[in-house]
Amino acid sequence: MSSEEEGNITIHVPDAPFRPGDNPVFDKWKWSPDDLKKPPIDCESEETSAHSRGLVRVIDDEGMAYGDWDPNLEYKEILQGLKHMVRLRIFDDRMMKMQRTGKLSFYMQSLGEECIAIAQTMALEEQDWIFPTYRQPGAQFVRGRSMVSMICHCIGNVEDNVKGRQMPVHYTYKKGRFISISSPVGTQFSQAVGVALASKYKQLNEVTITWIGDGASAEGDYHYGLNFASVYKAPVILNVVNNHWAISTHYNMASGSTNFASRGLAYEIPCFRVDGNDFLALYSVTKWARERAKIGLGATHIEILTYRTGAHSSSDDPSRYRPSNEHEFWPGGDPIERLKIHLIKNYDWTDEKHLQLENEIDAEVILAYKEAVKHGDLANGPYPSSDTIFTEVYENVPWHLQEQWDEMNKWKVD
């Protein structure tokens, strides 16, 4: 008796469509950039019903951009997006290598998802708040954070602005309004609504954007976020990144439905499903959502459809639970490749220029890396002083912490 049959007669347990040894087959996308029109900015949520069930696209399978959602960006701007994406990919690659040599304890890539935070952050204003998960570090590039500073955090050296307190990729960058990342998944989704409401309370033209994974959308925070945003009409953009996987768990275990976008409709929040590897579509939908939030109409819910190309993290080996080549069959392709082709077909971008860009950025990353390790790394130190264990627990150090701090100093390891 196969476990499939067992599943039927007792508890129904969905499984991933493909496991190691299977041949992945995906339906070719039936959606085109012509499908969906932009709804009026003050539409009822119901008017986005088709948008939540279809897929908002601008760049088609051939790399051509058209349709109502085309943001008509200037070449310069699109190129800037491409550069950030390439930068993130090369950065990630370098960090993964450093992780293997022990310079970092742990790392998480954005591989295949580079487009998301970069396109969306570019569509926002600089006063807007970014409340990310660990897979949106790219927003920091848009907000001008130095790579050296990011690496110093990841390698936990004396210059880590998180002071050695959190694991790598748990960035914080207040200057860029990029809010500190926390490990418990989902919590930021509901918190972001509070951030947005504070802006609203102060009557500022600020919007907050946040993301949650397909997996984490099963947490209570997902419901809190949508519900509080809906009740108080918070100026917030609530994204679910459906990258097919939560570690080893396929999204069909995250929900009984294959569609995440439409969940917002019942909260009377407009909903869109967007091609997550399409820079222009993401940019455009985010702009729409920001505009709506700005004029006081509240939240927008966006499912970003993509595929987690890499391992979940440096601790993970996806070949144990999915076909190693699954991502090659995913019809959404690769976000960088797709934008590159779009630029080549429509502007004076070329393969050569692209290669040159990669080389430049590779050099930039290596330079940053060399600069960062000057301040130490996890394998060799120097680390942030262990005094940082006791600071910033409270605004001021209470007596019992002071006692323990003094005690610690007697036993300091470093």
Add this chain to the structure above:
Amino acid sequence: MSSEEEGNITIHVPDAPFRPGDNPVFDKWKWSPDDLKKPPIDCESEETSAHSRGLVRVIDDEGMAYGDWDPNLEYKEILQGLKHMVRLRIFDDRMMKMQRTGKLSFYMQSLGEECIAIAQTMALEEQDWIFPTYRQPGAQFVRGRSMVSMICHCIGNVEDNVKGRQMPVHYTYKKGRFISISSPVGTQFSQAVGVALASKYKQLNEVTITWIGDGASAEGDYHYGLNFASVYKAPVILNVVNNHWAISTHYNMASGSTNFASRGLAYEIPCFRVDGNDFLALYSVTKWARERAKIGLGATHIEILTYRTGAHSSSDDPSRYRPSNEHEFWPGGDPIERLKIHLIKNYDWTDEKHLQLENEIDAEVILAYKEAVKHGDLANGPYPSSDTIFTEVYENVPWHLQEQWDEMNKWKVD
């Protein structure tokens, strides 16, 4: 500057449509029993989209029953339903009176909502599990629990089967598969899915039914319940009782939407909104849901539209936050009155018979009450022995509890 205006320029805070001093106005219902057909038992959730946005009715405003959802019950059965409902109302009334004389610490009525648990439990099989909130005590009448036993619980005497541990109306009645009520709202909604899955695991023909309030549907448990039920296809009936109020909070603060039913659609669960004061409609939709669960197709989500006619509890004074006569304007009317008219118009029920029924039940309740107080009441005792503080914390009493138990015996108050 009125607070209304302030609300607009900063945070949007919805308020109840009517507050004390206002004249309540409700739109007359536009829904009729002819509106909605029964979908096929194995329908896709989408096929219930209209059902979730409309209102399933059988008994119209004139008391006539018709339409696809008419369960065609025998007179005897409908009459039985009416009797239970009248019984519950008179029981509640008596308990409220006893509460005012101190015989109970606290009470919660089902006033205006008597139909719900009674119709739905009657539509189930006796092996099905009931996982109620405090406003579904009526299910116990259907399952044959003695009124004396229920009163003994409420007045916390030596015969309380909960042994003086919980507040009144926190019934438990395992023989009737009526699962112990807990005060934290919402928790039962997600737990019920586990109950149902255990039945499924054991391959038994058992379905679980549960309810959550409009207010409590904002808890994480609501999302957990729908999502786990959807993923594992649990044989469970998930009801949201929208009675307009959560203590002083109108349902427009529970959600940004005025519709609770349609939330299930995005979980691929069929959804219905049902006239909560219509015995036949509730019966019929519940039967449909049970049948679907039985054949392995999983959960159904039902919004039960009704109005909380009474105070939230004996501690509450609703005249502080809503017009005292608001319930009189509610187009759903009163469930007992509506069923009575239906019976009078269609069978040989009469006002006189109804009055006689009330008198009989009143006598029955008084008899039960007299019997129950023989075993003591909260004002006068005797109470369950305070030994019951220490039993059933664990299966066996561990040493530290035994020590404390011995210690308590030195200081016993009673």
Add this chain to the structure above:
Amino acid sequence: MVQSVNSALSNMLEKDEDVILFGEDIGYFGGVFRTSDGLQSKFGKHRVFDSPLSEGGIAATAFGMGINGLRPVVEIQFADYIFPAYDQIVNEIAKVRHRSGGEFWCPVTFRTPAGGGIRGGHHHSQSPESQFTHTPGLKVVYCSTPYNSKGLLISAIESNDPVIFFEPKRCYRGPFYGDPHNVPTWKGHSEAEVPDSHYNIPLGQARIAKEGTDCTVIAWGTMVHVAEKAIKDSGINCELIDLQTLIPWDKETIVNSVKKTGRCVIVHEAPKTSGFGSELSASIQERCFYNLESPIERVAGWDTPFPHTTEWDYMPSPARIIDAIKKTQEE
């Protein structure tokens, strides 16, 4: 005490534009215990408002507001219902200053009615303070009288650290001396005079409710009054300390007192095992070992859920406290 809490809230709404109040039923209605009565109409719906019935959502929203410059004061309707917000409090709110290298912090105050004595049974009686004392980053306060409820609440709201603020619901309308048949109001009580204007009682400071020489009795919340009664009836010259702040607790006052008396009884309503009494006891014996004449006694709720009809056999009574005080005198 309902009025004094209300007055603290009112003062702070007046004083600081960033103060904002929300929670279940606290807006139009003014809260099920009436502590925010009249505040919505006075300060506007955008500053005092209802929330969805979702403690987790309330905490998360407060987190976001807090890190974006507001000073939210939220009510959890009963302390028993704070647990759906536990993750947001202990994993998020408590740690955000530290985890962000000091870039973000969250000055939220959670007000919540706690404790037994109102026939609340399992879930309207718990006193879960100790479950917050183990989490670095939180301050924990437990008031006991009209006077200290106001002064402490104002300090809690003004604190730039998150504070869990417990209000002993049994004492909202009067002190409780352990006898359910005796229901006094606050009238005439020495701690019932509450100025209308803003004043602080600093966090971290205990209150010596009564000086004494023979035994130090430490209590908080409702138990302060029960202990007071016990001391009176015991005939023993005890020093009664109202702890007021649990984190950080007032080491100086307590250690000095125990060094002076050589004996100590700790009283709380929450279950004994891992109640905050265990931390105090452990810490006091570390600091006062050579001054102790007898074991530190704990009088606490039993290690069982909180019962309904038999609650008077559950809550620490004057008789039990007297017995413990006497035990400390045996040596």
Add this chain to the structure above:
Amino acid sequence: MVQSVNSALSNMLEKDEDVILFGEDIGYFGGVFRTSDGLQSKFGKHRVFDSPLSEGGIAATAFGMGINGLRPVVEIQFADYIFPAYDQIVNEIAKVRHRSGGEFWCPVTFRTPAGGGIRGGHHHSQSPESQFTHTPGLKVVYCSTPYNSKGLLISAIESNDPVIFFEPKRCYRGPFYGDPHNVPTWKGHSEAEVPDSHYNIPLGQARIAKEGTDCTVIAWGTMVHVAEKAIKDSGINCELIDLQTLIPWDKETIVNSVKKTGRCVIVHEAPKTSGFGSELSASIQERCFYNLESPIERVAGWDTPFPHTTEWDYMPSPARIIDAIKKTQEE
């Protein structure tokens, strides 16, 4: 220890049809720590399966299954992530037997990897055991070796009470003696021999890891090994007690030991304030006051969040434990 946990689960799935396993990534993949590796293919998808990423939902589902006759064993991927389930655990699962007058009970086991030493920072390092010891109705277990992890886990699953079962993740692949540069496997360790077949270690029983006369050292989880190393290096003849079960803890073994040695050191990783060490210390001084020659010492994590790069300055080290042992000998 990964294998011994796996073996316990396998034995129980074999023995009892009502045992069912679920949790995040535990099915096809066998868990991020591989503790359920191979069990889905051996016992079927209906008995060992993945769940949505929702600890609250997992706990609630387990509640329902438990009261309807199953014996669910669920995994919380990291103990830090148990808090979204806290309400379901402390308000619901712990109390259902009591609240229902004994009509319903919930024999669920929560397995969860806990503790630091793997560079986990704030949220992959916490050891939240004490936050469950204050809740009547729960049993709390903390294993430390391959041998006791299996025997205790089997007893936990067989218990008709809910059990929170902590596994020290730092010890999954070997013991930890406080030196991060020394990474031994379990090979050759006296507690590494694990029978394939079913065996029990009763809950409520501590293990005397080493007999001694001069000081009682109590520890659990990873700290058992760190304490062992400290004792070895201290040159003092200590008795080392591996607590194993925190609720209910083994009064007899501990009280007898402290009465014998007259001195006591308690070691745990979790923050000191209101850690379970405070309960033990308070309780031991109540029971052994007249036998104690010196104050009971606690060596614990600091009252701060758990740091990442500086974690070796956070976790109790052999040096700190030796110092505490020596302090107890001063008198």
